[in-house]
Amino acid sequence: MKIDGEDQDVALKILHTADWHLGQSFPGFEAEDQPKLTQARIEAVDKLLGLAESHAVDAVLCAGDLFDEPAPQEQWWRELLKLFGRRKWTQRPVFLLPGNHDPLRPNSVWAADHPFRRSLPAWVHVVDRDDFEFAISQDAVLYAVPCRSRAGADDPTSRIPQRTPGDSRIRIGLAHGTTFDAKGHQMNFPVARNAAEQRGLDYLALGDTHGFREYPPKIAPTVYPGTPEPTTFDEMDAGSAAIIFFPRHRRMPLIHKERVARWKWMDKRCSSMEELEDLRGQDLKDCVLRLTLAMEVSVSERARVDEILEELKGNEARVGRAGVLCENLDELQVSVRDAGDFHRDLPDVLNAAIANLRSRGEQAGEDGETAREALVLLYKTLAEERSQTAGAPHARSGGAGQ
Numbered sequence: 001m002k003i004d005g006e007d008q009d010v011a012l013k014i015l016h017t018a019d020w021h022l023g024q025s026f027p028g029f030e031a032e033d034q035p036k037l038t039q040a041r042i043e044a045v046d047k048l049l050g051l052a053e054s055h056a057v058d059a060v061l062c063a064g065d066l067f068d069e070p071a072p073q074e075q076w077w078r079e080l081l082k083l084f085g086r087r088k089w090t091q092r093p094v095f096l097l098p099g100n101h102d103p104l105r106p107n108s109v110w111a112a113d114h115p116f117r118r119s120l121p122a123w124v125h126v127v128d129r130d131d132f133e134f135a136i137s138q139d140a141v142l143y144a145v146p147c148r149s150r151a152g153a154d155d156p157t158s159r160i161p162q163r164t165p166g167d168s169r170i171r172i173g174l175a176h177g178t179t180f181d182a183k184g185h186q187m188n189f190p191v192a193r194n195a196a197e198q199r200g201l202d203y204l205a206l207g208d209t210h211g212f213r214e215y216p217p218k219i220a221p222t223v224y225p226g227t228p229e230p231t232t233f234d235e236m237d238a239g240s241a242a243i244i245f246f247p248r249h250r251r252m253p254l255i256h257k258e259r260v261a262r263w264k265w266m267d268k269r270c271s272s273m274e275e276l277e278d279l280r281g282q283d284l285k286d287c288v289l290r291l292t293l294a295m296e297v298s299v300s301e302r303a304r305v306d307e308i309l310e311e312l313k314g315n316e317a318r319v320g321r322a323g324v325l326c327e328n329l330d331e332l333q334v335s336v337r338d339a340g341d342f343h344r345d346l347p348d349v350l351n352a353a354i355a356n357l358r359s360r361g362e363q364a365g366e367d368g369e370t371a372r373e374a375l376v377l378l379y380k381t382l383a384e385e386r387s388q389t390a391g392a393p394h395a396r397s398g399g400a401g402q
Contacts, residue, residue: 064099
């Protein structure tokens with residue numbers, strides 16, 4: 001392959017991933033949508049293992065927070081065992097690092113007597129020592145440090161031994177923590193910005209922050225691959241893994257970002273019906289859509305809003321246009337001033353009722369809101385009746401003998 005414009009032999013290939021958060025729940029979503037998002041996390045891991053095969057990597061490094069808690073429900077560690085069981089790897093080690101969400105504890109999923117740990121294939125290694133060291137090949141060595149608690153002030157990379165004179169191997173560090181300059185992130189297990197250089201590493205594989213981030217210092221890169229499936233709307237550049245190519249002769253490794261996420265989390269704010277209609281026409285089947293409607297609409301437009309929301313969300317009879325919809329209607333206002341919402345050929349008693357509701361609907365407060373809701377419901381009922389009447393077969397005239 002070509003690295004830096006020159007043909008180079010690759011000495012080592014690894015896949016670097018982190019922050020799977022298997023078993024994470026999504027209580028902020030409706031009951032029917034929560035399982036989709038939770039199951040998507042195990043599906044992303046399956047994709048990751050498929051990437052490892054397609055790229056023929058030499059090792060897979062999993063940098064912590066692989067489960068959302070130290071003692072996850074049995075369903076999730078058994079699902080992961082199934083994924084490992086489908087692979088017949090013998091020369092491709094996988095390294096599982098406990099993070100701050102799933103720290104190494106006596107009663108955790110990482111404990112030596114836990115059924116998950118006992119059932120792992122021989123090529124899957126749990127980092128259960130502060131001095132963990134593994135020779136990936138004759139020319140490459142991995143050093144890893146697990147988290148033992150949910151929070152801490154120590155730099156885990158400080159436990160990685162420094163390079164000794166004459167050691168020409170590719171040295172890789174694996175840890176879970178946050179570099180000091182990560183703005184907006186809680187500083188658990190703070191990692192020095194120049195940790196890779198200090199420890200004499202060729203690559204520092206980290207987990208913790210959920211977006212893909214790369215620090216390319218002069219000596220060796222420090223990389224966060226991010227979570228393979230986003231977990232919230234505000235995660236920037238989530239949904240990927242890193243494939244790392246190490247050329248011979250200790251040259252700088254090449255970092256290749258690979259997207260694996262199925263779901264795209266989209267925060268959309270519509271301020272007009274035109275924007276909402278345009279959104280309806282987009283491909284949103286693999287989208288987790290948080291939709292805020294911040295606009296004023298007429299009674300007829302409010303009825304159309306409900307139609308579009310039902311199309312996006314779906315129902316028992318049809319699949320929604322959006323994979324998952326979370327709508328916010330707090331800023332949606334209904335104006336009752338448009339007299340053209342209703343047909344004029346209505347019975348007098350109905351016209352009087354509409355006029356009364358319009359008058360009440362112009363008022364603020366709970367009574368006004370109730371009147372506006374009643375107008376929208378009445379409009380939808382009358383529209384449905386007109387539609388049914390228009391679609392009914394015409395009665396035949398005449399009788400027998402004609």
